[in-house]
Amino acid sequence: MNRLYASFLSVSLLLASCTSAQPKPGSPTTTPEPDPLQTPWEDRSIFKNGLVVSQQGILNELNGASVYHIEFTIADNLYEITGTQEVRYTNTEDVELNEVQFRLFPNILGGEMLISNLTIDGLSVTPEYGLKNSLMIVRLPASLEVGQSLVFKMDYSVTVPQSLDLNYGVLAYAEDVLALAHAYPMIAVYDDEGWNAEIPPQDGDVTYADTSFYIVRVHAPKKITLVTSGTRISLDEEGQAQVMTVANGPARDFYLAASPEYEEISQSFGEVTIRSYAPKGAKEGSEFAIDVASKSIEVFSKRYAPYPFTELDIISTPTLALGIEYPGAIAITSRIYDVNNDYRGVPASIYMESTVAHEVGHQWFYSLVGDDQLDDPWLDESLTQFATLQYFTDRYGAGGASGFQSSLEDRWSRIGKADIPIGLPVAGYQGSEYGAIVYGRGPLFFVALQEEMGTATFDAFLKEYTESLSWGVATPEYLQSLAETHCSCNLQVLFDEWVY
Ligand SMILES: [Zn+2]
Incomplete structure (x- = not known):
C-alpha cells in the first residue's frame, strides 16, 4: 500500500467513525502534520476536541497534571504488549519529593509487567520494587522542589493473563476480547498519607489516580477493532498492522479494549x-x-x-x-x-x-470527582448506586425508583441489615459484607441524608459537591462539611449512625 492510499484510507475511516476529529485531506502539497507524540508538554490543544465546549476551559487549569506519551504494540497473539512511555511529572504537593512511585498493576492482576531502560531527564536510574512488584519506587538523584518537573522515560512489556480469575478479569485476553486495563506504568497518588499505594483487595476497584493527560499511539493487528478512552486523532494502515493515535484527558486512566468480533x-x-x-x-x-x-x-x-x-x-x-x-x-x-x-x-x-x-x-463519581477507591469506596460506589436510583426516579417516576430502592434493601438484607459502617476501606469488610454494605446500605444513607436535609437543599449540595471537586479528589470530611454548610445543621449523629 502506498502512502497516498494510506492517508486517503485514514481520512475516510475518520470521517466514517469519528465526528469530533478534524482530519485534513492528505495531498502531495500538504506539509506533514506534526507527530502528536512530539507535542510540547505544555500544549493541551490536542485535547480540546475531546471535551464539550462548556468544559474546554479546564485545559487552562490543572497546572502540573502529569502528561503521558505512550506508544505500544499489541502482538498478533493479542496478549503480549511492548511499549515505551515518557511521562512528565510535576511536584504539585506542598513538600519536596525524594522519590516518585509508579504502579505496575499487571503484576498483581495475573499478568506480568517488566520495566527496562528507565531514565530521568535522560539519566539512567535503577528503580526498586515492592508490593509484589506492583510498585516501582524511583529514588530521585536530587530532591524535586515544589512546582518542578521531571521526565521519566522507560520501556515496558506486559503479558496479559488469559483467564478472568483476578479482580473480575479487568486485565485479560479471553473469549477473543483483549481488555487492557491499568496496563502502563501509572504514577501513584501522593496525598496526606505520602505516596499512597497498597495492594487492592479482590472485591473492589484497583486504582487510585490523579487527573492526567495522555497521548497514546497503538500499533495492532488489522484484524481487531480497537476501542479506547479519549478521542481518536488518526487511524492508518501499515501492511498487516493498524496504527491509531488517541488523545485522552483530562482523565484518571487510559483504557483499551479490542476484539475481531466487535x-x-x-x-x-x-x-x-x-x-x-x-x-x-x-x-x-x-x-x-x-x-x-x-x-x-x-x-x-x-x-x-x-x-x-x-x-x-x-x-x-x-x-x-x-x-x-x-x-x-x-x-x-x-x-x-x-x-x-x-x-x-x-x-x-x-x-x-x-x-x-x-x-x-461513575463518570461523575470516580472519573470527574475522584476518590481513594480502596480506602473510601462509598464515595464512588455508594454514591454511584444513589445516582442510579436518581436515574430511575427521573426516568420512570416513583414506581421505577421504588423498584430499584427495594433492590438496595434486599442487598443490605443479605447480611441481615447489620449496621456495619458504610465508610470502611474495601479491606475492612469480610466476605459478602462489602457488596451488601457499600452497594446496598451505602446508597440508602444518601436517601436518609436527602430526607434529613430536604430535597432542594440536598440537590444543591450534591451539585456543588460535584462542581467544586471536578477533576480533584473527594474526602469523607469534605462531603460532610459541605452538606452541613448547605443545611446549616449538624449531621454528626446521622454520619455516626451510617458512615463511621
Ligand atoms: Zn461501581
Missing part, C-alpha cells in the same frame, strides 16, 4: 457521541445500552455537572463483574446482552439497565 453502533446526543461495541449477535443489547447511557447522561448532567467528554464508549467484555468504569468508557459484561432472555433468573434487560446507568454514574 461491531460498532453509535448515536449522537447534542455534543456527545455514544459508541457501543459488541459482537454481531448482541445488537439489541448494544442498542439498549446506548438508550440507557444517553438517558443517564441527561439525568446526571442536569443534576450534578455536564458530562465533560464528547464521547462515551460502551464495550462488551467477558468481565466477571457486571460492569467496570473507566474515564469516557464503560465495560459491560457480555453475559447480559441477550436482553430478551433471563440472566440468573432475572430479565437480562433489568441487569443491563441498572448496570449501564451505574457505570455511567
Whole structure:
C-alpha cells in the first residue's frame, strides 16, 4: 500500500467513525502534520476536541497534571504488549519529593509487567520494587522542589493473563476480547498519607489516580477493532498492522479494549457521541445500552455537572463483574446482552439497565470527582448506586425508583441489615459484607441524608459537591462539611449512625 492510499484510507475511516476529529485531506502539497507524540508538554490543544465546549476551559487549569506519551504494540497473539512511555511529572504537593512511585498493576492482576531502560531527564536510574512488584519506587538523584518537573522515560512489556480469575478479569485476553486495563506504568497518588499505594483487595476497584493527560499511539493487528478512552486523532494502515493515535484527558486512566468480533453502533446526543461495541449477535443489547447511557447522561448532567467528554464508549467484555468504569468508557459484561432472555433468573434487560446507568454514574463519581477507591469506596460506589436510583426516579417516576430502592434493601438484607459502617476501606469488610454494605446500605444513607436535609437543599449540595471537586479528589470530611454548610445543621449523629 502506498502512502497516498494510506492517508486517503485514514481520512475516510475518520470521517466514517469519528465526528469530533478534524482530519485534513492528505495531498502531495500538504506539509506533514506534526507527530502528536512530539507535542510540547505544555500544549493541551490536542485535547480540546475531546471535551464539550462548556468544559474546554479546564485545559487552562490543572497546572502540573502529569502528561503521558505512550506508544505500544499489541502482538498478533493479542496478549503480549511492548511499549515505551515518557511521562512528565510535576511536584504539585506542598513538600519536596525524594522519590516518585509508579504502579505496575499487571503484576498483581495475573499478568506480568517488566520495566527496562528507565531514565530521568535522560539519566539512567535503577528503580526498586515492592508490593509484589506492583510498585516501582524511583529514588530521585536530587530532591524535586515544589512546582518542578521531571521526565521519566522507560520501556515496558506486559503479558496479559488469559483467564478472568483476578479482580473480575479487568486485565485479560479471553473469549477473543483483549481488555487492557491499568496496563502502563501509572504514577501513584501522593496525598496526606505520602505516596499512597497498597495492594487492592479482590472485591473492589484497583486504582487510585490523579487527573492526567495522555497521548497514546497503538500499533495492532488489522484484524481487531480497537476501542479506547479519549478521542481518536488518526487511524492508518501499515501492511498487516493498524496504527491509531488517541488523545485522552483530562482523565484518571487510559483504557483499551479490542476484539475481531466487535461491531460498532453509535448515536449522537447534542455534543456527545455514544459508541457501543459488541459482537454481531448482541445488537439489541448494544442498542439498549446506548438508550440507557444517553438517558443517564441527561439525568446526571442536569443534576450534578455536564458530562465533560464528547464521547462515551460502551464495550462488551467477558468481565466477571457486571460492569467496570473507566474515564469516557464503560465495560459491560457480555453475559447480559441477550436482553430478551433471563440472566440468573432475572430479565437480562433489568441487569443491563441498572448496570449501564451505574457505570455511567461513575463518570461523575470516580472519573470527574475522584476518590481513594480502596480506602473510601462509598464515595464512588455508594454514591454511584444513589445516582442510579436518581436515574430511575427521573426516568420512570416513583414506581421505577421504588423498584430499584427495594433492590438496595434486599442487598443490605443479605447480611441481615447489620449496621456495619458504610465508610470502611474495601479491606475492612469480610466476605459478602462489602457488596451488601457499600452497594446496598451505602446508597440508602444518601436517601436518609436527602430526607434529613430536604430535597432542594440536598440537590444543591450534591451539585456543588460535584462542581467544586471536578477533576480533584473527594474526602469523607469534605462531603460532610459541605452538606452541613448547605443545611446549616449538624449531621454528626446521622454520619455516626451510617458512615463511621
Ligand atoms: Zn461501581
